[in-house]
Amino acid sequence: MSSKLTTSNRAGWAFAAPGIVLIATFIIVPFFFAFALSLTNQRLISPNPTQYVGLQNYRDMLSLSVLQLAPERDAAGQILRDADGTPSYPRVRDITRNPDFPQYRGMREWFRVHLGDTAHVVIARDVVFMKALVNTVTFVLVVAPVQGGLALILALLVNQKLRGITVFRAVYFMPVVVSIVVVSLLWRFIYSPDGGLLNNLLSGLTFGAFQPVNWLGNPDTALPAIMGMSIWQAVGFHMVIWLSGLQTISPTLYEAAEIEGASKWQTFRYVTWPGLRHTAVLVLIVITMQAFALFAQIDVMTRGGPLDSTQTLVFQAVERGYGKQDISGGATISVVLFLIVLTISLVQRWLTRERA
Amino acid sequence: MKLRYLVACTAAAQTLTIGAAFAQTPLTMWYHGAGNEVESAIINQIVADFNASQSDWSVSLESFPQGAYNDSVVAAALAGNLPDILDVDGPVMPNWAWAGYMQPLPLDEAVIADFLPGTKGYWDGQLYSIGLWDAAVALVTRQSTLDTLGLRTPTLAEPWSGEEFMAALDAAKAAGNWDYAFDPGMAWTGEWYPYAFSPFLQSFGGDIVDRSTYQSADGVLNGDAAMAFGEWWQSLFTGGFAPGTSQDPAARDNGFIEGRYAFSWNGNWAALNALNAFDDTLFLPAPDFGNGPKIGAASWQFGVSGTSQHPEGAAAFIEFALQDEYLAAFSNGIGLIPATASAAAMTENYAEGGAMAVFFALSEAQALVRPVTPGYVVQAKVFEKALADIANGADVADTLDAAVDEIDADIARNSGYGH
Numbered sequence: 001m002s003s004k005l006t007t008s009n010r011a012g013w014a015f016a017a018p019g020i021v022l023i024a025t026f027i028i029v030p031f032f033f034a035f036a037l038s039l040t041n042q043r044l045i046s047p048n049p050t051q052y053v054g055l056q057n058y059r060d061m062l063s064l065s066v067l068q069l070a071p072e073r074d075a076a077g078q079i080l081r082d083a084d085g086t087p088s089y090p091r092v093r094d095i096t097r098n099p100d101f102p103q104y105r106g107m108r109e110w111f112r113v114h115l116g117d118t119a120h121v122v123i124a125r126d127v128v129f130m131k132a133l134v135n136t137v138t139f140v141l142v143v144a145p146v147q148g149g150l151a152l153i154l155a156l157l158v159n160q161k162l163r164g165i166t167v168f169r170a171v172y173f174m175p176v177v178v179s180i181v182v183v184s185l186l187w188r189f190i191y192s193p194d195g196g197l198l199n200n201l202l203s204g205l206t207f208g209a210f211q212p213v214n215w216l217g218n219p220d221t222a223l224p225a226i227m228g229m230s231i232w233q234a235v236g237f238h239m240v241i242w243l244s245g246l247q248t249i250s251p252t253l254y255e256a257a258e259i260e261g262a263s264k265w266q267t268f269r270y271v272t273w274p275g276l277r278h279t280a281v282l283v284l285i286v287i288t289m290q291a292f293a294l295f296a297q298i299d300v301m302t303r304g305g306p307l308d309s310t311q312t313l314v315f316q317a318v319e320r321g322y323g324k325q326d327i328s329g330g331a332t333i334s335v336v337l338f339l340i341v342l343t344i345s346l347v348q349r350w351l352t353r354e355r356a
Numbered sequence: 357m358k359l360r361y362l363v364a365c366t367a368a369a370q371t372l373t374i375g376a377a378f379a380q381t382p383l384t385m386w387y388h389g390a391g392n393e394v395e396s397a398i399i400n401q402i403v404a405d406f407n408a409s410q411s412d413w414s415v416s417l418e419s420f421p422q423g424a425y426n427d428s429v430v431a432a433a434l435a436g437n438l439p440d441i442l443d444v445d446g447p448v449m450p451n452w453a454w455a456g457y458m459q460p461l462p463l464d465e466a467v468i469a470d471f472l473p474g475t476k477g478y479w480d481g482q483l484y485s486i487g488l489w490d491a492a493v494a495l496v497t498r499q500s501t502l503d504t505l506g507l508r509t510p511t512l513a514e515p516w517s518g519e520e521f522m523a524a525l526d527a528a529k530a531a532g533n534w535d536y537a538f539d540p541g542m543a544w545t546g547e548w549y550p551y552a553f554s555p556f557l558q559s560f561g562g563d564i565v566d567r568s569t570y571q572s573a574d575g576v577l578n579g580d581a582a583m584a585f586g587e588w589w590q591s592l593f594t595g596g597f598a599p600g601t602s603q604d605p606a607a608r609d610n611g612f613i614e615g616r617y618a619f620s621w622n623g624n625w626a627a628l629n630a631l632n633a634f635d636d637t638l639f640l641p642a643p644d645f646g647n648g649p650k651i652g653a654a655s656w657q658f659g660v661s662g663t664s665q666h667p668e669g670a671a672a673f674i675e676f677a678l679q680d681e682y683l684a685a686f687s688n689g690i691g692l693i694p695a696t697a698s699a700a701a702m703t704e705n706y707a708e709g710g711a712m713a714v715f716f717a718l719s720e721a722q723a724l725v726r727p728v729t730p731g732y733v734v735q736a737k738v739f740e741k742a743l744a745d746i747a748n749g750a751d752v753a754d755t756l757d758a759a760v761d762e763i764d765a766d767i768a769r770n771s772g773y774g775h
Binding site: 043044045046060091092093097109192193194214216217219304308322 | 427430433451452455456457545600601602604607733734737738741744745748749750753754758761765766769770771774
């Protein structure tokens with residue numbers, strides 16, 4: 001096999017060459033560049049020479065510590081509590097900015113857990129990165145199943161032989177064709193707190209009982225709002241992939257199922273779904289990778305705010321690399337993101353492998 | 357007959373151009389104003405006048421949209437393709453000068469003696485860039501608003517104190533005639549934040565970075581004065597005086613004219629609009645929060661690129677462009693503040709008694725340049741995020757601490773930015 005591949009298939013290599021050269025030049029080589037840059041202090045603009053700094057960038061980004069804060073006590077040893085019984089704790093900045101604890105210098109509270117009266121405060125050197133990581137993972141965990149599922153439902157709906165069904169196919173596919181930047185701008189108007197379409201619609205449907213929500217300005221709703229519009233935007237693309245999978249299933253299988261008296265659900269469960277196996281793997285991997293690359297919506301709609309509730313890894317990589325001229329910092333995020341996506345792809349492949 | 361005359365003329369013109377091209381050394385120039393017809397017409401006129409006025413140099417101009425300009429310069433510098441003459445945003449200049457994208461501007465100091473201080477770009481003790489104009493910010497309101505609320509009119513000599521300003525906002529909020537009492541312009545993300553809001557911090561007595569050494573922000577961006585600034589800043593939003601970060605950009609642009617805001621913190625470029633809408637529009641000086649009233653200074657300026665072989669040619673063009681008539685043309689065309697008093701006298705709006713003359717006075721009296729350091733580019737971003745976070749309710753002390761840590765770490769990573 002290998003000898004055939006390397007010796008007698010010149011035409012094949014010739015056809016593959018343009019693709020291989022482009023992928024190597026623009027994807028593989030830059031990745032190795034990124035990995036090399038992440039071990040240096042490379043800047044976008046600087047007269048200073050680039051220096052090798054080892055894993056310093058990774059340490060600056062990933063360092064975590066846990067502080068245990070005991071509640072403050074009065075002279076008699078009683079815990080000081082405020083009106084609703086919450087104990088008061090010393091401020092974290094009194095420790096992180098204390099010259100007695102140089103190891104915590106530059107770290108900041110990420111979140112805290114209360115066990116009994118002791119507060120366990122997790123402090124991170126790069127809280128924004130940590131929040132970006134959590135947001136990105138949350139985004140993937142919600143968007144991958146919801147978008148994949150919705151796309152399948154749409155595909156089943158438009159896979160019927162009805163008059164004018166192509167109109168529906170075209171309508172569902174339309175948002176995919178429009179530039180994501182334009183879509184993001186439009187959705188900014190839809191989500192607008194004063195007179196936005198969504199607020200007006202909801203208050204109309206509830207006869208004015210609905211209180212307008214500042215969808216993108218509230219840390220609790222900003223990320224879900226972006227998830228919603230992202231799912232809407234790309235669902236048509238995955239619908240088409242499902243549709244192509246659906247149309248490869250032989251009609252004779254459906255006829256046989258009908259003769260056997262299978263219900264609609266049984267037909268789906270035992271004929272359609274097994275026939276979509278490879279399509280499902282493809283859709284899942286593609287959605288996962290696209291979701292990890294979330295950038296344009298953030299850049300146009302929220303720029304990571306409010307209060308870091310929509311920071312994502314790719315947005316931070318660009319913000320650091322170009323905005324803050326810190327190429328090495330941006331490269332470090334890219335490498336971490338690459339490792340995460342690689343791991344997930346390998347796990348997905350392993351989970352969906354053909355079992356002998 | 358007519359046709360023959362035309363042909364003769366064209367031939368003559370061609371000979372002229374060819375002759376000129378042989379004698380003149382070509383210089384290239386980049387400008388940020390693509391897309392603005394009025395601005396393009398003025399800069400093209402200056403280039404044409406200069407090329408016709410002497411026989412040594414021939415400048416050719418290339419314009420970029422403002423949003424893509426800085427990226428284009430950085431990309432060109434990395435690729436070694438910089439033009440001879442650059443224009444540069446004032447606070448960014450030290451970054452480019454430090455990185456070697458620009459060289460000192462060989463210009464006689466006497467030429468720019470009368471220029472507004474904000475238009476001169478100095479780095480490391482040398483002049484690198486010079487602006488044809490400056491920009492200024494004022495507290496925009498209406499005489500009728502002050503009368504309704506029973507407020508005194510602040511003057512340059514006697515601006516409002518911080519308490520008077522907050523009392524004015526309280527009164528405007530209580531009157532209930534407006535959606536919000538004060539519009540700081542939170543919808544304008546980017547350079548607007550450090551440009552428009554860091555002067556408040558400086559008026560409180562803090563700063564983005566310690567200007568005595570430029571090596572740390574510790575104690576100035578998270579000291580007592582900065583904490584007081586942060587608490588005040590947050591109170592604007594928690595107190596319901598100002599629209600927050602999710603303000604609609606359209607509301608920012610038109611809110612004051614539509615009567616939705618009592619006071620608006622806005623620049624001279626928006627002044628004509630406000631004047632057209634209301635005859636009694638007032639441009640008030642910045643309030644004094646304890647360390648004097650302050651506004652930001654420095655706009656776009658001209659300089660010589662680091663790789664230019666002909667700095668003397670570039671300087672000759674820049675000196676030519678600094679004539680009062682061009683300063684006045686830019687001012688009349690796009691509303692900018694002319695860099696000299698003599699040019700101001702030639703303009704419609706900035707002449708003595710002109711509608712916007714107050715901005716010239718504000719620029720002279722209150723303007724403070726943003727920190728003159730190559731690290732400003734990063735510090736501006738950090739400051740912007742800190743102010744957005746505080747406006748959204750983040751803890752003031754923790755946020756300012758985090759900003760200080762990020763600025764200090766960045767300065768350390770850049771070995772002190774050459775100070």
